[in-house]
Amino acid sequence: MSNKYLKYRKKEFLLLNQRRIEKQHIIRRKKKYSGDAKRDYLPSSRLTRPEPSRKLRTKNPLSKKIITIPRVFSLAENSDETLLFFSDLRDAVFKKRVSEILIDHSAIGIIDPPAALMLISETMRIRVCAPRCVLSCKLAEDSLVAELLEKLDYWKMYGYRRNHNSELNEQLVMKATNNFTLPEVVKNIIVDFSDCCTFSVPQKKMLFKGIVECMDNVMSHAYPSKFKRMWLKQQWWLIAYKNRTERKISICFYDHGLGIPGTIRTRLRDNLILLKRSDEDIIKEAVMSGCYSRTKLETRGRGLPKLYDIIDGTEFSGELSLFTGNSHCRFNEYQEFFPQRLTNGIHGTLITWNLFPKNEH
Amino acid sequence: MNTKRINFVEDFTDCPGGRLRVTSEHSGEAFREDVLLPALNDNDRVEVDMNGAFGFPSSFLDEVFGKIVDNKGLAFFKEKVEILLDDDPISLIEINDIVQKHSKRK
Numbered sequence: 001m002s003n004k005y006l007k008y009r010k011k012e013f014l015l016l017n018q019r020r021i022e023k024q025h026i027i028r029r030k031k032k033y034s035g036d037a038k039r040d041y042l043p044s045s046r047l048t049r050p051e052p053s054r055k056l057r058t059k060n061p062l063s064k065k066i067i068t069i070p071r072v073f074s075l076a077e078n079s080d081e082t083l084l085f086f087s088d089l090r091d092a093v094f095k096k097r098v099s100e101i102l103i104d105h106s107a108i109g110i111i112d113p114p115a116a117l118m119l120i121s122e123t124m125r126i127r128v129c130a131p132r133c134v135l136s137c138k139l140a141e142d143s144l145v146a147e148l149l150e151k152l153d154y155w156k157m158y159g160y161r162r163n164h165n166s167e168l169n170e171q172l173v174m175k176a177t178n179n180f181t182l183p184e185v186v187k188n189i190i191v192d193f194s195d196c197c198t199f200s201v202p203q204k205k206m207l208f209k210g211i212v213e214c215m216d217n218v219m220s221h222a223y224p225s226k227f228k229r230m231w232l233k234q235q236w237w238l239i240a241y242k243n244r245t246e247r248k249i250s251i252c253f254y255d256h257g258l259g260i261p262g263t264i265r266t267r268l269r270d271n272l273i274l275l276k277r278s279d280e281d282i283i284k285e286a287v288m289s290g291c292y293s294r295t296k297l298e299t300r301g302r303g304l305p306k307l308y309d310i311i312d313g314t315e316f317s318g319e320l321s322l323f324t325g326n327s328h329c330r331f332n333e334y335q336e337f338f339p340q341r342l343t344n345g346i347h348g349t350l351i352t353w354n355l356f357p358k359n360e361h
Numbered sequence: 362m363n364t365k366r367i368n369f370v371e372d373f374t375d376c377p378g379g380r381l382r383v384t385s386e387h388s389g390e391a392f393r394e395d396v397l398l399p400a401l402n403d404n405d406r407v408e409v410d411m412n413g414a415f416g417f418p419s420s421f422l423d424e425v426f427g428k429i430v431d432n433k434g435l436a437f438f439k440e441k442v443e444i445l446l447d448d449d450p451i452s453l454i455e456i457n458d459i460v461q462k463h464s465k466r467k
Binding site for chain 2: 180181182183184186187190201202204205206207208209212213215216219220234302303306
């Protein structure tokens, strides 16, 4: 047999294989639309958002993987295992290029909203950046976990809807995602929070500035165009929730970008081996002192201090938590700083404010 | 002397944000180019009443006032622009700081 013939046969085989996989996908989708939603393993459907130019092809079209979410799925209580799950998921999709992934939610007993937000954003990224990877899920058994994810429209991404009647302790106020700076969203959050606590005018302004600044930082710095990565350009995710028992309000903002140290480590002294400072030190300086911008201009770098201004003790007490790159930094109202090095880094930046309004607490 | 008063909330928005037009509808660039600069070109003096807005993010203020100082100079800004902002003293301090830093840069 000639080489030409062998090449032809190989091409034909690959084409047939491809058609077989596409056929399987169509059958799965048909099952979903015909109302066969009793199964726990649900097929995914593609998002309508335009795809990036760089598409990821699956390395092995027959490979499958089951990834289990840890029992305590929380960044505050179990950050190591939670971030390990995300690292495994990204590895399977973007490095090993597995064709089918089953995300097992059944083990989750405790979930916190920031982890849920990350899960939603990661699912969205996989759908858009790796459309050939079929995501399916095994549903959560715990009713509170299922309800939180339901309220965040997570199950909808798998074509599934559940009704829950249980009362969550964390009451969702707002969820939003976009790739544009939307100050109106922040205005609505503040208006919606007013049901549970009355904000003073400076409190409203403080919150407004901090969150809008986060959005604008994402637009201007988080996704530099010189980096080609599997990310949803300029996309941010936001949730706001209140805890009725503790009278606490929380806002969580997430992006998949380069991370704070990655974007502001542009100075020579930060890059020299002997003088190199840790990521945590750079974050501390940028957040608490300011004027630490990628542009190195004296007039820039005002955005990050706005994150800390919210909890500086004048209007709110509470905590600011920053997960970015391989660092987790916590700041409190007494200007105390708690840095932590992460074993499994985070893609992007997750900012969480846990706030107690001063006139309320 | 011809003076124009701009009511920020009525003439622009109550929730401004964002530096550039490409990333935000009510950006600093949009306010500067569509509202403030035409008023400055047609009048001897402009009063910008910024009361009533939800807040002014730093990037918005920098894009509006910093760019005017960069392009036209501190003398022009001081002579022609008056800012009225009684309900947000922190932002007023920030505007003064932005104007000072941009004038030094120039």
